[in-house]
Amino acid sequence: MPVIDTHIHLFDINRPQGVPWPPKDNAVLYKTALPSRYRKLAEPHGIVGAIEVECSPWLEDNQWVLDVMAKEDIMVGTIGDLELEKPDFARNLERFRKNPLFLGIRYGNLWGRDFHARVSDPAFIAGIKRLADAGLTLDTANPNPLLTADLLRLTNAAPGLRLVIDHLPQLNPPTGAAARKAYEAGLAELGRNPNVFVKISEVLRRVDGRVPKDVAFYKDRLDHLFGVFGEDRVLFGSDWPNSDTWAPYGDVFGVVHEYFTAKGRAVAEKYFWRNSIRAYRWKPRNARQPRG
Secondary structure (H helix, E strand, O other), rough: OEEEEEEEOOOOOOOOEEEEEEOOOOOOOOOOOOOHHHHHHHHHHHHEEEEEOOOOOOOHHHHHHHHHHOOOOOOOEEEEEEOOOOHHHHHHHHHHOOOOEEEEEEEEEEEOOOOOHOOOOOOHHHHHHHHHOOOOOOEEEEOOOOOHHHHHHHHHOOOOOOEEEHHHOOOOOOHHHHHHHHHHHHHHHHHOOOOEEEEEEOOOOOOEEEEOOOOHHHHHHHHHHHHHHHHOEEEEEEOOHOOOOOOHHHHHHHHHHHHHHHHHHHOOOHHHHHHHHHHHOOOOOOOOOOOO
């Protein structure tokens, strides 16, 4: 079964300008991450294509990633970084969307940005509508308990927006009864929106100094998200190389592979590649990559 990894990061620590992430003092992550290194880790597990997700707020790094991917046909697209609320957003969007590998942007609680505050900004909402009209996808980052209400505001403002919620398994739901009820009601409403997808990524957790590799440890959380969003709107994403924080690529892949293959081949195919075509509208670049 072919696999499309919808979430990896690319960067080169040896560039003259350096990188904004990861930090130099992170011995696990501060190593150049390019497609050649990724292929060696991923291809043994059946990965035939990957989507890069931004890890830099620098405008020209959108172009740097596109230039890197041009020579690497395992890369089927990028989710870039543009600030939707800025006056130059429309110009920058038009510039990068001319490249068919530019599939959308990510905006969330990172790079000093406050997603919750932005959803009340008319300029931000105008940018969201422009992104949706362009047929591109919005990824969100670093989810918190306010996320469901904020995303509902976005989807109401731009009903045609394709939205991907990154790393939802890492979110700890609110503990208070009222907040928990509101969060779950919002999540259920998002679950009824056919344009909202969830990356079942960053599944592994560190507990008491160790990272469990047994799928049973994660089953309740995975069952809950699968129950809300269903088989048609879940996506595989490794979060490589950030995933090395928890475990090697094979272990990260192994947990979700065991969980989804247990549901049968048809469901596993949706998770591992079919749904990614609907979420991102990527196009095959070589014969090994599946056609929808």
